[in-house]
Amino acid sequence: MKTIEGKIVVLGSQGVGKTSMVVRYIGKMFSHHISPTIGASFFTCKINIDDTRVKLQVWDTAGQERFRSMAPMYYRNANAALLVFDITQYHTFTAIKNWVKELQRNVEEPMVLALVGNKTDLVNQRKVTREEAHQYAVNIGGSYFETSALQDEGIEEVFLNSAVGMIKLSEDSQCTSLRVYDSSEAGGTTAILQPPPPLSAAVQLDKGPSPGEQERVLACC
Amino acid sequence: MAVICPHDVVNMASTMKSNEDLDESGENHEGKHPEGNLLHFEPEVAVESMLVPTDSFESFEQEAPAGSASLQPDSNLLKCQNTEENTPDKVARDTDTNVASRSISELSLVSEECIEHQHVEEELSNSKEWRSQEKHIFILSSAGKPIYSRHGSEDKLVTLFGVMQALVSFIGDDGDTIRSIHTQGTSFLFLIKGPIILACVYKSRESVAQITVQLNYVYSQIVSVLTLEQLTRIFEQRRNYDLRRLLAGAERLIDHLLIALETQPALLLGAVQCLPLVSTTRDAITNVIVSSCNKIKKLVFAILVGGNQLVTLIRMKNFFLHPADLHLILNLVNSSESFKAAESWTPICLPKFSSDGFLHAHVSYLAEDCQACLLLLTVDPDLFFPLSEAKQKIVEKLRRASLLQSINAALAHTGTPVSQLGVPEARHFLYKCKATAQFWGPVPAPPYQTTEGAKRLLDQYRVLHHRLHAPAQPLKLLYLQDNAETMLGWVTTGFELYVAFEPLVTKANAIGAVNKIVRWIKKDDNGLFITNAPTF
Numbered sequence: 032m033k034t035i036e037g038k039i040v041v042l043g044s045q046g047v048g049k050t051s052m053v054v055r056y057i058g059k060m061f062s063h064h065i066s067p068t069i070g071a072s073f074f075t076c077k078i079n080i081d082d083t084r085v086k087l088q089v090w091d092t093a094g095q096e097r098f099r100s101m102a103p104m105y106y107r108n109a110n111a112a113l114l115v116f117d118i119t120q121y122h123t124f125t126a127i128k129n130w131v132k133e134l135q136r137n138v139e140e141p142m143v144l145a146l147v148g149n150k151t152d153l154v155n156q157r158k159v160t161r162e163e164a165h166q167y168a169v170n171i172g173g174s175y176f177e178t179s180a181l182q183d184e185g186i187e188e189v190f191l192n193s194a195v196g197m198i199k200l201s202e203d204s205q206c207t208s209l210r211v212y213d214s215s216e217a218g219g220t221t222a223i224l225q226p227p228p229p230l231s232a233a234v235q236l237d238k239g240p241s242p243g244e245q246e247r248v249l250a251c252c
Numbered sequence: 253m254a255v256i257c258p259h260d261v262v263n264m265a266s267t268m269k270s271n272e273d274l275d276e277s278g279e280n281h282e283g284k285h286p287e288g289n290l291l292h293f294e295p296e297v298a299v300e301s302m303l304v305p306t307d308s309f310e311s312f313e314q315e316a317p318a319g320s321a322s323l324q325p326d327s328n329l330l331k332c333q334n335t336e337e338n339t340p341d342k343v344a345r346d347t348d349t350n351v352a353s354r355s356i357s358e359l360s361l362v363s364e365e366c367i368e369h370q371h372v373e374e375e376l377s378n379s380k381e382w383r384s385q386e387k388h389i390f391i392l393s394s395a396g397k398p399i400y401s402r403h404g405s406e407d408k409l410v411t412l413f414g415v416m417q418a419l420v421s422f423i424g425d426d427g428d429t430i431r432s433i434h435t436q437g438t439s440f441l442f443l444i445k446g447p448i449i450l451a452c453v454y455k456s457r458e459s460v461a462q463i464t465v466q467l468n469y470v471y472s473q474i475v476s477v478l479t480l481e482q483l484t485r486i487f488e489q490r491r492n493y494d495l496r497r498l499l500a501g502a503e504r505l506i507d508h509l510l511i512a513l514e515t516q517p518a519l520l521l522g523a524v525q526c527l528p529l530v531s532t533t534r535d536a537i538t539n540v541i542v543s544s545c546n547k548i549k550k551l552v553f554a555i556l557v558g559g560n561q562l563v564t565l566i567r568m569k570n571f572f573l574h575p576a577d578l579h580l581i582l583n584l585v586n587s588s589e590s591f592k593a594a595e596s597w598t599p600i601c602l603p604k605f606s607s608d609g610f611l612h613a614h615v616s617y618l619a620e621d622c623q624a625c626l627l628l629l630t631v632d633p634d635l636f637f638p639l640s641e642a643k644q645k646i647v648e649k650l651r652r653a654s655l656l657q658s659i660n661a662a663l664a665h666t667g668t669p670v671s672q673l674g675v676p677e678a679r680h681f682l683y684k685c686k687a688t689a690q691f692w693g694p695v696p697a698p699p700y701q702t703t704e705g706a707k708r709l710l711d712q713y714r715v716l717h718h719r720l721h722a723p724a725q726p727l728k729l730l731y732l733q734d735n736a737e738t739m740l741g742w743v744t745t746g747f748e749l750y751v752a753f754e755p756l757v758t759k760a761n762a763i764g765a766v767n768k769i770v771r772w773i774k775k776d777d778n779g780l781f782i783t784n785a786p787t788f
Contacts, residue, residue, distance in 0.1 A: 058593070066589040069584070069591075069598045070598030071597050072593060072594040072595065072596050072597075074594050093501075095500045095502075096498055097477060097498045097499070097500070097501075104633055
C-alpha cells in the first residue's frame with residue numbers, strides 16, 4: 032500500500048475558527064471555550080483513499096498578528112494550506128488575500144489550496160457571499176468550501192480534498208517535499224479516521240469547483 | 253488641568269516628530285543564543301534581586317535607562333510655546349529631583365481634579381463599581397495611546413489615559429521622572445519603561461516597592477510576548493502605534509498575571525513552590541528527561557510543572573533560569589487551555605534570560621491521564637520534531653517506571669495542613685529558602701480558607717514583607733500583634749519565615765513554635781524543595 036506523508040498548514044485571522052475546525056475533525060468534538068492558539072499546534076491524522084494512505088501533519092497556526100512573523104516557520108515545505116475565514120467578518124476574507132500573496136512569494140513547490148468559509152451556522156449574518164469566495168478560490172487555483180465547526184458541517188470534505196490533492200501532487204515529479212513510500216502492512220488495519228471513499232466521490236463533495244478546477248489547483252503556485 | 257494640557261499637546265507633537273527618521277531594522281525573531289547578566293537559580297547562589305523588592309526595582313531601572321530620556325521633549329520648543337506657566341507647577345517642578353517617591357501636593361490636587369472631571373464625563377469611570385475597585389492597572393504608550401486597563405475597556409477610558417500621559421510628560425519636561433503621587437487613601441504609581449507607561453492606582457496597603465515589582469512583572473509579560481527588540485522597534489518606527497494590535501490575545505495573560513499577583517504569595521516572595529515529591533522519585537523523573545534529551549543539542553531548559561508547582565527543571569550547563577522568568581512560564585501554562593489540546597510550538601521570550609529574542613518552546617501535557625505540563629525550550633526553530641520524539645520517549649519511560657502515577661498522586665494531594673506539624677499556636681506560615689528561590693506553606697486552614705480570609709492573610713504577609721525589606725531600614729525580626737492575628741517575620745541568611753499566629757499568643761510560645769517549624773522544614777527538606785540543579 033502506498034503511503035504519502037504531507038504537511039498541511041491552517042492559516043487565517045484570529046477567531047475565525049481554525050482550531051475549532053481542526054479539533055472538530057481530529058478530536059471529533061467542539062468546545063465553546065477554546066483559548067487562542069499560541070504559536071502553533073501540531074496534530075497528525077491519517078486518511079485512506081482507495082489504495083493510498085495519506086498521513087497528514089497538520090499545523091494549526093495562531094491567527095494573532097504578533098505571530099504573523101513566525102508564519103514562515105509553519106508554512107515552509109507545506110504541501111497544502113487551508114485558508115480559513117469567517118463568513119460573517121469581511122475583513123477576515125480580505126486577510127486571506129495577503130496570506131495567498133505571501134505563500135505565492137515564499138513557497139516554491141506546488142501546493143493544494145483550500146479556501147474555507149467557516150461559521151455557516153451564522154448564515155443570517157453572512158458578509159461574504161459564496162459567489163465572491165468561490166470566484167476568488169478559482170482565481171488562485173484553489174477550491175472553496177463552506178463549513179461549520181459548531182454543527183460539524185463540511186469539514187471532512189476539506190481534509191479529504193487536501194488529501195486527494197496531495198495524492199495528485201505525489202504523481203507530479205516536481206514535488207519533492209512529499210514523502211511517498213510503500214508501506215508493508217496490509218491496508219486498512221491500523222487506525223483509519225476516514226472510511227475510504229471513492230476518489231471521485233471526494234471531489235464531488237466539494238461544493239465549489241469542478242474536477243477541472245481541481246487540476247488547476249495542482250498547477251498553481 | 254488647564255495648566256497641564258498645553259504640555260501634553262506639545263509633548264506629543266515633539267516626541268512624534270523626533271522619531272520620524274529612525275531606522276527600519278529588519279525583522280529578526282530568531283532566538284538568540286543566551287548570554288548576558290543571568291541571575292542564578294541554583295541552590296548555592298542566592299537570588300538577591302528576587303528577594304528584595306527594592307533591589308529588583310533598581311535592577312529593572314538599570315535595564316531600561318532610556319525611559320525618561322526617550323520621553324524628553326524638545327525643551328526649546330516647549331519653552332517658547334508655554335509661557336503661561338503658573339506658580340503651582342513651578343513649585344512642583346522645583347522640588348528635589350532626587351527623591352524617589354514624593355508627594356507633590358499641588359500636583360496631586362491637579363490630578364485629582366482631572367480625574368474627578370473625567371468621572372463626570374466618562375460613563376465607565378463614573379460607575380460606582382469601577383471606582384470602588386481596590387486596584388487599577390493601566391498601560392499606555394508614551395504617546396498616550398491606551399494599551400491595557402485591568403478593569404473595564406480601555407476604549408472607554410481614553411481621556412483618563414490622556415491625563416496620565418500628561419502627568420508623565422509634565423514631570424518629564426525637566427528630565428525628571430514621575431514615580432508616585434500619594435493622596436489620602438489612594439496612591440498613584442507610575443513606571444516608565446522606554447515607550448511604555450505603566451500606572452497603578454491603588455487603595456491597598458501595599459508598598460511602593462511592592463507595586464513597582466508588580467508593574468515590572470506586567471512589563472516583563474509584555475516583553476515576553478513581543479521581545480524588547482520588537483517593542484522598541486515598533487515605537488521607533490511609529491510613535492503612535494496602537495500596541496493592542498500586537499497584544500491581541502495576550503490581555504488574558506496580563507489579567508491572569510495580575511490575579512496571581514493579587515492572590516498568590518509566590519510572586520511577592522519571588523520564589524516558586526515545588527510539587528512535594530520524595531527526592532528519589534524526583535531524581536528518577538529528572539533522569540528520564542535527561543536521558544531522553546541528552547542527544548539534543550541547543551536544548552536550553554526542560555521544565556515539568558503541575559498544578560502551578562515545579563516538578564523538575566533541567567538546564568543547559570552554565571545557563572540559569574530566573575524565578576521571574578519561571579513565573580512568566582507558569583503564567584503562560586496556567587492561562588492557556590489550548591496547550592491541553594495538542595502539542596504546541598510556541599515562541600516565548602524570557603526577559604531575564606534574553607530580552608531580545610524568542611526561545612522556542614515545545615509545550616505539551618504528559619498524557620490524558622497525567623496533567624503535568626512539559627516545556628522543552630530551545631534556541632533552534634527547527635527542533636520541533638526531535639523534541640516531539642523526545643517527549644514521546646519521556647512519557648513512555650515515565651509510564652513504564654510508574655512515575656506518572658507518582659506525579660498524579662502528588663498532584664492529587666491536597667497539601668499538608670499546619671495541624672500536622674504539631675505547632676497549635678501557628679495558623680499559617682510561609683518558608684522561603686533563599687538559595688533555591690523556592691518556598692513552601694501549608695494548605696490554608698480556618699480562618700484563612702475563605703476568599704476574604706486568604707486575602708487578609710496575604711495582606712498581612714505583604715506588610716511583614718515590606719517592613720522586613722524596607723530599603724531605609726531592613727529588619728531581621730519583626731513581631732506584630734493586632735486584633736486578628738499576631739504576625740512574626742524572620743529573615744536569616746538562609747531563609748525567610750513569615751508566620752501567622754492566633755492573636756493572643758505569647759512571645760515565648762511564638763518563638764518556640766518558630767523553632768519547631770524550622771526543625772520540621774529541615775527534616776522534611778528533601779520532599780518540599782528541589783535541592784540539586786540538574787543539567788543535560
